Amino acid sequence: MSHPSTRISRLAEKQSASRAELNALLDATPLATIALVRDGHPVVFPTGFARIGDSLVIHGSTGSPWMRAVADGAAVAVSVTTLDGVVVARSAFESSFHYRSAVLFGTFDVVGAEQKTAYLEALTDTFIPGRVAELRPSSRRELAATMVLRLAIGDDNWSLKVSGGWPDDPEEDVAAGAWAGVVPLATSYGEPRRAPDCPAEVPTPRSVLAMTGELANHRR
């Protein structure tokens, strides 16, 4: 498969070849940003995703023009990034972020009818762990209206850049005595809010209770 280089040009020492680190990042955030080329122009679409085994899986309406282009084999670049902290150095120049950033290249395949339900259930249980068991099954109409697409995570179609160190100030700045360090950034769930059309006597389900507190799969 032909795709752009996965060799990182800048700060190449931050490139990671670790599949485990890649998987950890993909499992830590549900948001991917998908770029493709339309009429020669770059276009970009944020969407929820889940890693299911060796695939990055997205879903959406069969009526979505960009998903149809992707289903038809448009080449994509997929960005998945978390900001994990602010690096407060002794100069503006050395200040930066802790981040983890993956880019994946390739084309998506359409998940066929026989696997669609299993993939959709895996997506739902990634976004809301345990929710599938609490819900009615998807209807035939819902399944027909939904497209599921899968990008294979191969050996060489991704890059990963991880920035996680302390500020790297030159000696004279350290000697000058300013404070330096890192302020962590974390995403967490707040208190669940009941929908106005949901009577107070309906108990909050286990899946939702399990989400509160620290975002479980964002823990490091």
Place this chain on the structure above:
Amino acid sequence: MSHPSTRISRLAEKQSASRAELNALLDATPLATIALVRDGHPVVFPTGFARIGDSLVIHGSTGSPWMRAVADGAAVAVSVTTLDGVVVARSAFESSFHYRSAVLFGTFDVVGAEQKTAYLEALTDTFIPGRVAELRPSSRRELAATMVLRLAIGDDNWSLKVSGGWPDDPEEDVAAGAWAGVVPLATSYGEPRRAPDCPAEVPTPRSVLAMTGELANHRR
């Protein structure tokens, strides 16, 4: 300027034309994902940014190949997205996210030497409010190594999609009595961690103290 359509195809009722809402989103997160076309392929780069007036501003090394391509006038699509909550509906089909998603099109301009310092200071004070006043000025060498690029936020080169409502379950699912609601998602700073080469007697600066607790510009 020729650029892709900013009319949203799917869930068009979620499109917002509010510049104030756009600015609020751009001010709520420091992460942008920038897509461009290289050799006919989409490529994508996450980077820190700040809104400075009517511009979306990024910076980086003069040695960065993708930034040089952008400085040379490559057409870009810029995505800025926050996930604000998980919509827990009574079916998988209706479950979704609360999100705010902006896409901006155009080309970046290079910020000239006479404005570079002011833009870099605004970037630093966006990422770490109040930090510039605590730091030595940037050196001539640092300024020369840094490129600052600005994308004009015009009247018609952006789209904004906001999803913020309650689950929209059909009547029969509401009647069946499952719980429904929203679990908010929020990003916050953790306790600052002092660098190993920063002696304990150096006081934590006001800028860092001000970051702790809820992420100030992420409050809604």
